[in-house]
Amino acid sequence: xxxxxxxGVIGGGVHGCTAALFAARGGMRVxxxxxxxxxxxxxxxxxxxxxxxxxxxxxxxxAMRAHAMWAAAPTWLGHDVGVVVCDGLSLAFxxxxxxxxxxxxxxxxxxxAPIALISGREAMAVEPxxxxxxxxxxxxxxxxxxxxYLTGLAYRRALLKAGVALHENRxxxxxxxxxxxxxxxTATGPVRFRRxxxxxxxxxERMLRWLGVELPIxxxxxxxxxxxxxxxxxxxxxxxxxxxxxxxxxxxxxxxVGGGWQGEGDRERGGVALRPERMVGNLRLACHAIPDLRGxxxxxxxxxxxxxxxxxxxxxxxxxxxxxxxxxxxxHSGYTSGPYIARLMADRILGREPEMPLFPIxxxxxxxxxxxxEAA
Amino acid sequence: MTSRRIPGATRPAEVAFTYAGTPQRAPTGxxxxxxxxxxxxxxxxxSPAAGTPRGAFCxxxxxxxxxxxxxGVPRQACLVPVRPGLDVQPVPDAMP
Amino acid sequence: xxQADLIVLGAGxxxxxxxxxxxxxxxxxxxxxxxxxxxxxxxxxxxxxLALPKxxxxxxxxxxxxxxxxxxxxxxxxxxxxxxxxxxxxxxFRLDAATESGPLSLAAPRLVAATGAxxxxxxxxxxxxxxxxxxxAATVMLKAQAVxxxxxxxxAGCGPLLAAVAAKILASGGEVVAVxxxxxxxxxxxxxxxxxxxxxxxxxxxGWALRIAGRRVPVLFGHAIHAAEGxxxxxxxxxxxxxxxxxxxxxxxxxxxxDALCVGDGLVPGAxxxxxxxxxxxxxxxLGGWVPQVDAEGRTSIPGLFAxxxxxxxxxxxxxxxxxxxxxxxxxxxAGRSDAAAFAQASAADHAALATLAPFAAAVSRLMAxxxxxxxxxxxxTVVCRCEDVTRGMIDAAFEDGAREVNQLKHFTRCxxxxxxxxxxxxxxxEILAARVGSREAAGCWTGRPPLRPVPLADLLGEFDYxxxxxxxxxxx
Numbered sequence: 033x034x035x036x037x038x039x040g041v042i043g044g045g046v047h048g049c050t051a052a053l054f055a056a057r058g059g060m061r062v063x064x065x066x067x068x069x070x071x072x073x074x075x076x077x078x079x080x081x082x083x084x085x086x087x088x089x090x091x092x093x094x095a096m097r098a099h100a101m102w103a104a105a106p107t108w109l110g111h112d113v114g115v116v117v118c119d120g121l122s123l124a125f126x127x128x129x130x131x132x133x134x135x136x137x138x139x140x141x142x143x144x145a146p147i148a149l150i151s152g153r154e155a156m157a158v159e160p161x162x163x164x165x166x167x168x169x170x171x172x173x174x175x176x177x178x179x180x181y182l183t184g185l186a187y188r189r190a191l192l193k194a195g196v197a198l199h200e201n202r203x204x205x206x207x208x209x210x211x212x213x214x215x216x217x218t219a220t221g222p223v224r225f226r227r228x229x230x231x232x233x234x235x236x237e238r239m240l241r242w243l244g245v246e247l248p249i250x251x252x253x254x255x256x257x258x259x260x261x262x263x264x265x266x267x268x269x270x271x272x273x274x275x276x277x278x279x280x281x282x283x284x285x286x287x288x289v290g291g292g293w294q295g296e297g298d299r300e301r302g303g304v305a306l307r308p309e310r311m312v313g314n315l316r317l318a319c320h321a322i323p324d325l326r327g328x329x330x331x332x333x334x335x336x337x338x339x340x341x342x343x344x345x346x347x348x349x350x351x352x353x354x355x356x357x358x359x360x361x362x363x364h365s366g367y368t369s370g371p372y373i374a375r376l377m378a379d380r381i382l383g384r385e386p387e388m389p390l391f392p393i394x395x396x397x398x399x400x401x402x403x404x405x406e407a408a
Numbered sequence: 409m410t411s412r413r414i415p416g417a418t419r420p421a422e423v424a425f426t427y428a429g430t431p432q433r434a435p436t437g438x439x440x441x442x443x444x445x446x447x448x449x450x451x452x453x454x455s456p457a458a459g460t461p462r463g464a465f466c467x468x469x470x471x472x473x474x475x476x477x478x479x480g481v482p483r484q485a486c487l488v489p490v491r492p493g494l495d496v497q498p499v500p501d502a503m504p
Numbered sequence: 505x506x507q508a509d510l511i512v513l514g515a516g517x518x519x520x521x522x523x524x525x526x527x528x529x530x531x532x533x534x535x536x537x538x539x540x541x542x543x544x545x546x547x548x549x550x551x552x553x554l555a556l557p558k559x560x561x562x563x564x565x566x567x568x569x570x571x572x573x574x575x576x577x578x579x580x581x582x583x584x585x586x587x588x589x590x591x592x593x594x595x596x597f598r599l600d601a602a603t604e605s606g607p608l609s610l611a612a613p614r615l616v617a618a619t620g621a622x623x624x625x626x627x628x629x630x631x632x633x634x635x636x637x638x639x640x641a642a643t644v645m646l647k648a649q650a651v652x653x654x655x656x657x658x659x660a661g662c663g664p665l666l667a668a669v670a671a672k673i674l675a676s677g678g679e680v681v682a683v684x685x686x687x688x689x690x691x692x693x694x695x696x697x698x699x700x701x702x703x704x705x706x707x708x709x710x711g712w713a714l715r716i717a718g719r720r721v722p723v724l725f726g727h728a729i730h731a732a733e734g735x736x737x738x739x740x741x742x743x744x745x746x747x748x749x750x751x752x753x754x755x756x757x758x759x760x761x762x763d764a765l766c767v768g769d770g771l772v773p774g775a776x777x778x779x780x781x782x783x784x785x786x787x788x789x790x791l792g793g794w795v796p797q798v799d800a801e802g803r804t805s806i807p808g809l810f811a812x813x814x815x816x817x818x819x820x821x822x823x824x825x826x827x828x829x830x831x832x833x834x835x836x837x838x839a840g841r842s843d844a845a846a847f848a849q850a851s852a853a854d855h856a857a858l859a860t861l862a863p864f865a866a867a868v869s870r871l872m873a874x875x876x877x878x879x880x881x882x883x884x885x886t887v888v889c890r891c892e893d894v895t896r897g898m899i900d901a902a903f904e905d906g907a908r909e910v911n912q913l914k915h916f917t918r919c920x921x922x923x924x925x926x927x928x929x930x931x932x933x934x935e936i937l938a939a940r941v942g943s944r945e946a947a948g949c950w951t952g953r954p955p956l957r958p959v960p961l962a963d964l965l966g967e968f969d970y971x972x973x974x975x976x977x978x979x980x981x
Contacts, residue, residue: 465636
């Protein structure tokens with residue numbers, strides 16, 4: 033006999049874990065199925081940047097609420113995940129970048145983000161480690177960052193405490209609609225639930241196909257570099273107007289450099305390789321912004337997969353035509369906004385009206401052709 | 409532990425360099441870690457997490473315990489040959 | 505970018521022989537090495553200008569290898585730190601290195617990875633004190649630097665290096681306070697039959713033992729280091745007897761005043777390139793632990809990638825020479841320089857030699873193998889990950905928290921996240937986790953990522969203008 037859960041969550045990243053957590057606290061019996069350890073994909077290997085200055089315009093209200101959630105993580109997650117709230121600077125080094133920065137910062141401020149434009153000199157006062165070559169900077173006093181690799185440990189404890197039936201290292205190989213609910217197939221037997229939330233990151237395309245829904249998802253392969261622990265060289269989280277640098281120093285001294293430089297990988301193999309010239313380019317950008325970083329050594333680099341929809345906005349809402357099926361993912365800066373969007377998702381699943389609109393996927397669906405070969 | 413140069417070996421001429429501002433002498437080409445050990449300097453840094461004293465351990469570039477700054481660049485002392493005028497400093501502590 | 509027929513990474517016995525064999529067979533070979541000369545660890549060159557009073561046979565063999573390399577057409581790059589290796593979309597490999605004269609990028613259809621082994625030390629309280637060094641480290645100090653590790657030296661661990669180091673210290677005028685061997689006399693006796701298949705080496709080992717006995721150095725079989733004591737440097741060593749499973753027996757430790765402790769508990773293949781490129785690995789304790797799956801000529805299942813020497817399969821110096829040569833010949837054959845018959849003929853002697861050397865190598869491997877009982881005995885407050893001060897207790901707590909595999913353990917504790925990239929702690933940490941999850945296979949293999957070694961940003965970046973940086977298209981608004 034297998035019990036039928038009120039909700040089955042497929043995918044154990046920030047979206048799946050947060051939704052499962054709040055659904056369980058809302059009274060549902062929840063099972064979470066994750067093919068590996070929790071939060072080991074994007075959620076555990078991203079740069080941890082919690083900035084409003086790289087957030088998509090439409091997501092700014094969500095990111096601000098998510099930022100507050102991250103800052104208060106001990107209260108709802110039981111773990112601080114290494115969150116540091118600090119000043120954030122988005123830099124412009126050329127006139128073209130300054131123009132881009134003015135435009136983007138203004139737009140983001142209009143959307144509610146507390147971003148001010150300051151001169152390069154003022155920016156140096158905010159960030160003593162900053163180069164004197166910045167022309168202009170966007171300044172947000174409540175940016176920050178988290179320590180992504182702590183995410184899995186934090187959610188694991190919280191989920192177990194909340195009574196979620198946690199199934200790590202249990203891959204779902206198929207999903208069928210049965211008896212008014214859903215049955216997930218795994219190597220160690222089926223799992224049944226009345227409702228299902230698909231939260232599988234870059235793999236939601238494959239998962240939605242189990243339900244006959246075609247949602248194309250682009251896979252980004254983001255490279256990251258970390259130094260060994262070094263003396264303090266910076267105190268803010270730093271980016272660049274075009275969004276292609278993320279840079280922060282953790283309390284224990286390591287500096288993480290990212291910004292979306294692309295490595296090699298795919299859904300099947302993961303982020304398998306890094307491009308050396310792109311690591312060097314990324315690091316040059318970082319050292320241009322924070323010159324003292326040059327004295328550090330690169331200790332490790334890696335690549336993680338990030339999902340992106342056709343309009344680079346989230347896929348979060350009910351699955352059209354499939355009552356009881358929901359999807360949550362591809363949020364873009366999903367770590368930043370993830371906990372809040374997933375919490376809205378949990379509200380929706382619990383039958384409550386979410387306090388902010390979700391992002392229904394109807395707009396993204398490709399027409400389904402019978403016999404289409406399964407694309408990569 | 410004080411290392412001791414084995415008598416009877418032929419060595420190149422000694423050259424002068426500095427460690428933490430103090431003058432040192434060692435045969436040119438000798439590994440910096442060796443030169444410092446022979447001068448009685450074994451503790452080169454402190455571990456960042458617990459602050460315990462560390463020095464050269466593997467002597468083959470693997471363990472990273474012998475990290476020092478050589479002319480401002482972090483290098484493993486077991487791999488750096490002594491050269492005249494080297495300015496060697498301990499690495500700064502990671503975070504206060 | 506320099507295009508070659510073959511890249512060899514690592515100029516130890518295996519890598520250098522591979523480079524020489526491939527070059528002699530007509531390939532354009534580039535050899536990259538981090539140290540200032542070829543020889544690896546076992547044949548490490550004395551630094552330039554250093555001449556030892558009595559060069560031993562390793563010194564002679566190393567010099568001969570270096571001479572052959574100089575006389576060859578192999579293009580060598582010493583003091584070159586390889587930090588990145590990639591497979592190319594069209595096939596073949598790209599290697600990036602930081603050198604004294606700036607960045608070096610190489611490309612070739614084939615690559616031989618011969619990056620060597622790392623020494624394993626089973627942690628004990630105080631093992632991080634300055635004054636505690638590895639056994640291989642002691643060998644480097646004695647042979648390549650001509651220095652004694654200290655005035656009063658304790659030599660400890662397991663395997664043939666123990667007697668070699670102790671004897672060398674004595675021969676160089678130093679004092680050995682005690683030799684502390686994990687193996688029992690019975691283990692050594694059982695190994696003698698296989699060690700006798702290489703009579704010259706056995707005789708050399710007996711010579712070491714005689715020298716040690718002649719100087720009346722206490723040799724404690726079936727013992728291990730219980731703790732190292734000292735404030736800022738080593739001052740004393742506690743030694744305790746072992747039970748049959750390798751853990752400490754109930755008897756109290758003995759104390760020796762010492763200013764140097766040379767300790768090593770075997771070697772572990774580095775296998776950095778196979779792990780980095782995701783070549784299939786397997787776990788084999790008799791070959792040092794996690795090893796790449798290779799055929800008889802060292803080919804991995806990644807086309808064009810060879811892995812040889814102690815960095816692949818831990819078999820020692822003599823097999824490494826033959827394995828290296830086979831890989832070099834095989835690379836030339838695969839590149840079309842010899843047909844199947846010619847290749848079979850050229851490689852026959854090396855294949856035969858490997859077979860002959862196998863029993864000795866296996867016996868040494870057994871003596872150096874990781875003893876699970878010894879790992880079990882590590883106390884909870886003992887540091888396992890030196891870089892990050894992660895203790896045995898923290899690793900156990902991570903298991904309680906749900907860590908089931910080494911890469912997850914790393915996320916939970918930072919064990920393995922420090923600059924040594926898990927070289928000092930990885931094998932022991934994996935063994936601790938394996939005892940809880942059931943097997944080393946279940947505990948998994950540490951993921952390989954660039955850089956292959958920590959590399960100073962100053963070496964990578966060079967001089968550049970902001971406009972030089974190839975910034976991709978901006979992120980969407």
